[in-house]
Amino acid sequence: MKTLVLGVGNSILTDDGVGIEIARQLRERKPELEVIETGESGIGLLDIIVGYDKLIIVDSIITEKGKPGELYKLGVEALKPAENLSSSHGVDIATAYEIGQGLGYDMPEHVSIYAVEIEDNTTFGEKCTGEVEGRIPFIAEQIIKEERL
Amino acid sequence: MKKITIDPITRLEGHGKIEIFLNDEGNCERACLQIPELRGFEKFSEGRAAEEMPRITTMICGVCPTAHHMAASKALDDLWKVEPPPAAKKIRELMYNAFQAEDHILHFVFLGGPDFVVGPSAPAAERNVLGVIGKVGLEVGGKVIEMRKRMRNVLRIIGGKPVMPTCGLPGGVSKQISEDERKTIIEAGEYGVDFCQFALTLFDDVVLKNKEYVDLVTGDVYSHKTYYMGMVDENNKVNFYDGKLRVVDPDGKEFAKFKVQDYLEHIREHVEPWTYVKFSYLKKVGWKGFVDGKDSGVFRVAPLARLNASEGMATPLAQQAYEKMFEILGGKPVHSTLAFHWARLVEALYACERVLELAKDPEITSDDIVTLPTETPKEGIGVVEAPRGTLIHHYQTDERGILTKVNLIVATQNNSAAINMSVEKAAKSLIKKGNVPDGILNMIEMAFRAYDPCHACATHSLPGRTPIEVYVYDSAGNLVKKLER
Numbered sequence: 001m002k003t004l005v006l007g008v009g010n011s012i013l014t015d016d017g018v019g020i021e022i023a024r025q026l027r028e029r030k031p032e033l034e035v036i037e038t039g040e041s042g043i044g045l046l047d048i049i050v051g052y053d054k055l056i057i058v059d060s061i062i063t064e065k066g067k068p069g070e071l072y073k074l075g076v077e078a079l080k081p082a083e084n085l086s087s088s089h090g091v092d093i094a095t096a097y098e099i100g101q102g103l104g105y106d107m108p109e110h111v112s113i114y115a116v117e118i119e120d121n122t123t124f125g126e127k128c129t130g131e132v133e134g135r136i137p138f139i140a141e142q143i144i145k146e147e148r149l
Numbered sequence: 150m151k152k153i154t155i156d157p158i159t160r161l162e163g164h165g166k167i168e169i170f171l172n173d174e175g176n177c178e179r180a181c182l183q184i185p186e187l188r189g190f191e192k193f194s195e196g197r198a199a200e201e202m203p204r205i206t207t208m209i210c211g212v213c214p215t216a217h218h219m220a221a222s223k224a225l226d227d228l229w230k231v232e233p234p235p236a237a238k239k240i241r242e243l244m245y246n247a248f249q250a251e252d253h254i255l256h257f258v259f260l261g262g263p264d265f266v267v268g269p270s271a272p273a274a275e276r277n278v279l280g281v282i283g284k285v286g287l288e289v290g291g292k293v294i295e296m297r298k299r300m301r302n303v304l305r306i307i308g309g310k311p312v313m314p315t316c317g318l319p320g321g322v323s324k325q326i327s328e329d330e331r332k333t334i335i336e337a338g339e340y341g342v343d344f345c346q347f348a349l350t351l352f353d354d355v356v357l358k359n360k361e362y363v364d365l366v367t368g369d370v371y372s373h374k375t376y377y378m379g380m381v382d383e384n385n386k387v388n389f390y391d392g393k394l395r396v397v398d399p400d401g402k403e404f405a406k407f408k409v410q411d412y413l414e415h416i417r418e419h420v421e422p423w424t425y426v427k428f429s430y431l432k433k434v435g436w437k438g439f440v441d442g443k444d445s446g447v448f449r450v451a452p453l454a455r456l457n458a459s460e461g462m463a464t465p466l467a468q469q470a471y472e473k474m475f476e477i478l479g480g481k482p483v484h485s486t487l488a489f490h491w492a493r494l495v496e497a498l499y500a501c502e503r504v505l506e507l508a509k510d511p512e513i514t515s516d517d518i519v520t521l522p523t524e525t526p527k528e529g530i531g532v533v534e535a536p537r538g539t540l541i542h543h544y545q546t547d548e549r550g551i552l553t554k555v556n557l558i559v560a561t562q563n564n565s566a567a568i569n570m571s572v573e574k575a576a577k578s579l580i581k582k583g584n585v586p587d588g589i590l591n592m593i594e595m596a597f598r599a600y601d602p603c604h605a606c607a608t609h610s611l612p613g614r615t616p617i618e619v620y621v622y623d624s625a626g627n628l629v630k631k632l633e634r
Binding site: 010011012013039040041043044046047095098099102103104122123124125 | 313
């Protein structure tokens, strides 16, 4: 099975870069894994993910009651917008995935999305906040176990 | 590990927020829009070498990395007072137009399309990008992706990477274009010109032949008689990469034309206590609040504003499309916000024609692509027309070129007063005697999509979009309704 690990985020927006950091750790621990770090979102992801059987996305999330450093596992369907696009100027991962399917692209059959609860993704900075930073090695380990990498 | 299903999606943080305040009669008195903002860029940049800016600034916007790269490269030219050779300017302009074309088409089909192509009164569940593909057919969806792919390949050829270019240097670019690459770029330009003509025909068939939509475009709800600003060449034609900034008044008469280095004499920033977003206005007219008209310094930028502020397009097919748009919409200037979508298509056609023109220019493969800087740096200002409007980078450095001050005026800031006004106008037209229809969210979103404001879009956290919440308060300040997606 051709597997891709995709670390998504912006490494100069504090915790937004956590997905990238975790992807780097996964690459270090499992050098045989195909790992891509990306600042792409939405449609741009189609350029990267087509042709794989399995896709593992590592990204950040802010939920109402979450604690920084908590890890969630989601399926792509969980990210589907309730209705329309709500005025963002990019389409989200779920919509991009659906477009890819609609256009008949060779989309990954299995998609796991790992989302790390974060604290701050709107302040410029090259390092994650303390709680999040401290959990990165543990989270990488969790993903390896869960996905049997 | 917690396994969660995020439904409803609005449980996530990072919303845009609109607060609507009603008067004693239950009508809308005022509306305030708050969108998440990124913080601390100035501090982040200070102390770094100025040459890093074309690479760093590509990371501050999720959709406009090339615009920031180019504005930063031009600010470095000005910082070291160095003039790039003609071939370097052409290479930069070529790359920039490829970016503009890709961004505009993607916006029109995937983001504006749900309102235009599927139709404003279609059920909300169908008013999305998949609804667009359903209506225009899979083949067209595939063409959009293909056009995007080809233009991104042009960005990769010139910029090194398709998303975050690395080619801009003070005084030029880092790499010349080979003959083989030129051929690929010409093919991309030809594909783009064909596609944009097709998109304009689609717009004719689907939108202009739909009375309901034409009424909405030309109606009063989204109309503001403001000033308009955009960059123009020496013939007052639209130019995205270089030229002077031209401002026309609400009657379409030239109000100002200036070099970007003089921007502080023309543009000022107003601050409101309820938001971090700054509101640009024309200094010589003054800030009179969120109102339109000749006495208010509020101006608009981005596609429609650029077309209003210019005297035409510099390429033949785009010029025809430009003339047709103004003829149908009743002459210049056009004040309807929804006409931004149409103007975006006219600009996309221009961008593709310009890619083709520049790719065929004999000088484009020249190896004379950089002028080495020799001056001591102090202050530099660069401007480009980003897809979403005029973007200004302003740097100050010490004599080693280490940044001491950074100021960016981004496109959305220039449009922010008008965006707020559009939201308020939609609220005023729909809320009567305390009755707040659910459809108001939709109307507000349509105004939003026309401007396509930037809102912390460099943030990549899930779900990858910014939902809007609307809060309505009565005249006593009690929350009477909350609407959300």
